[in-house]
Amino acid sequence: MPKGYKFCLLKNEFGDVKVDSQIAKLKNIDVQEMTNGCLCCVLVGQMKEGLLELKEKYNPDRIIIETSGSAFPGPIAWQVRELADDGFVLDSILNVVDCKNFDGYADNSYTAQLQAKYTDLVLLTKHEGVSERDLDRVIDRVNDLNTDAPKVYVHVDKPVSPELIFGLDTKLFELQGAMAPNNQTFQEELDRHGKKSHHKNELDTMEVKCFSDRNNTLTGQLTLEKFETFLATLDKDEVYRLKGFVRLSGIAQEGSDQTTSSICVINHAFGKWTITPVPEKLNVAHEDEEKRTQCHDEHCHDEHHHHHASSQKNEDHELQMHLIIMGDLWAYKYKLIYGCGAEYPIGRVLCEYKASSDVITWDKMHPGTYNEFVAEQMAAKQ
Structure with missing residues (x-):
């Protein structure tokens, strides 16, 4: 990150084992971790409180929200947009695809498919560990889910530049329109696959x-x-x-x-x-x-x-x-x-x-x- 640039990480994981927080603390990074629930369902109200607390305590330039691997991005995006009067702007939704394991996980998780479908940028990781043929198959499958979002290779020894992932000014999940929370057609698409109980289903x-x-x-x-x-x-x-x-x-x-x-x-x-x-x-x-x-x-x-x-x-x-x-x-x-x-x-x-x-x-x-x-x-x- 640029010198003097302040950012916070809001982390969401299953259970109450704060593994990621402890790893971050060993690297001198302060993390606020929300456990025992999912940001897209059980912890909906708590996330807003967490964001406001981070703003008051640190006044950061950016807040990175890392959800659990089975969280649907829509409700999280809507929560951020509802905080516009408090100075929050949703910049982008990023999706990380594990090229080595995506096929098997996507087969079992409709949420994983939704994550790949509704994103501004797809970051392809672990591509070094798969054959060219398998990599093509993964990319073809992601393209079937999302043709428009750029796909970027993430190399194990080279971090993604902040210039690439910041400033995308996403139009996904606005409060009005085709992907708004009150849009009946969009909600039916989600509920048809059991989004409301996606953890128990997947x-x-x-x-x-x-x-x-x-x-x-x-x-x-x-x-x-x-x-x-x-x-x-x-x-x-x-x-x-x-x-x-x-x-x-x-x-x-x-x-x-x-x-x-x-x-x-x-x-x-x-x-x-x-x-x-x-x-x-x-x-x-x-x-x-x-x-x-x-x-x-x-x-x-x-x-x-x-x-x-x-x-x-x-x-x-x-x-x-x-x-x-x-x-x-x-x-x-x-x-x-x-x-x-x-x-x-x-x-x-x-x-x-x-x-x-x-x-x-x-x-x-x-x-x-x-x-x-x-x-x-x-x-x-x-």
């Missing part, structure tokens, strides 16, 4: 939290080697995204041959991942204890055994793993929960499948293994 999500005995620092710790072996087993066509925090042992110490244990940020997308140790002072794995012991409201009202894990004293346990997983996860349930190789004595898994929901909590303070726990769960369902 994605499974899973939240995994595991805790260990606070007085035993070795219990429940994964080794870096075991965890990477586990990540390598996840099918990129089914697990689109995995993000979160895990305490790992076997982390190399800078400038030394020794290894240590550290909280790490895990960022996994379509079969590739990064694992970044985080300074303990960021305190990323010590969440609000009251919050982490509460069951998910919509699941726990009539299932008393789900409260079992909540009965533990806060001071007895320490969060060791907190992951959010998105994709087509039905067949991955036990693999994701119990496939890592550690034996956490207490934990919780919230599963939101396209067809159903599920909650598992466990409390095994006495000797027991994941395999034994899985066997119990399987026997209980028979």
Whole structure:
């Protein structure tokens, strides 16, 4: 960015794991992250408040809104346009297309098709990793969805110039006209494919939290080697995204041959991942204890055994793993929960499948293994 140019990043992700914020903080970027919902549906009012707060606090030249991968851009654009009297102008809508994985994702996600269709500029990433024939097929498919928007190659070692993406003065999603929020024809096109419940129609999500005995620092710790072996087993066509925090042992110490244990940020997308140790002072794995012991409201009202894990004293346990997983996860349930190789004595898994929901909590303070726990769960369902 030009020297002296101020910008803010408003980030939207599933779940309440603020992975992207922590990565940004390591690079000295201040991020306001909106979690536990989608900007285009559940968080509609909150986004306006977030924008006004950023303006008052920083008065930036630009605000970049990065939505989750399954957010429809229309409602977000309308919200920005409604803030015109507060000095906000919608500049452009940008769409990033992962050339390596777009075909499979677009097949499962009507929202992905809408994103490619209603955009001012298509940024083509990961094109270096595909054959010329496959790249032509992806571009042909994007052109079928959107003929008019320019397509620009983004090289892995060369950032996109601000001069290219700023100042486009978009005409998409104006408050009056063919793509206005009150245009019946446009709304029918969206609702026909279930936009109002697009997350449940397109994605499974899973939240995994595991805790260990606070007085035993070795219990429940994964080794870096075991965890990477586990990540390598996840099918990129089914697990689109995995993000979160895990305490790992076997982390190399800078400038030394020794290894240590550290909280790490895990960022996994379509079969590739990064694992970044985080300074303990960021305190990323010590969440609000009251919050982490509460069951998910919509699941726990009539299932008393789900409260079992909540009965533990806060001071007895320490969060060791907190992951959010998105994709087509039905067949991955036990693999994701119990496939890592550690034996956490207490934990919780919230599963939101396209067809159903599920909650598992466990409390095994006495000797027991994941395999034994899985066997119990399987026997209980028979």
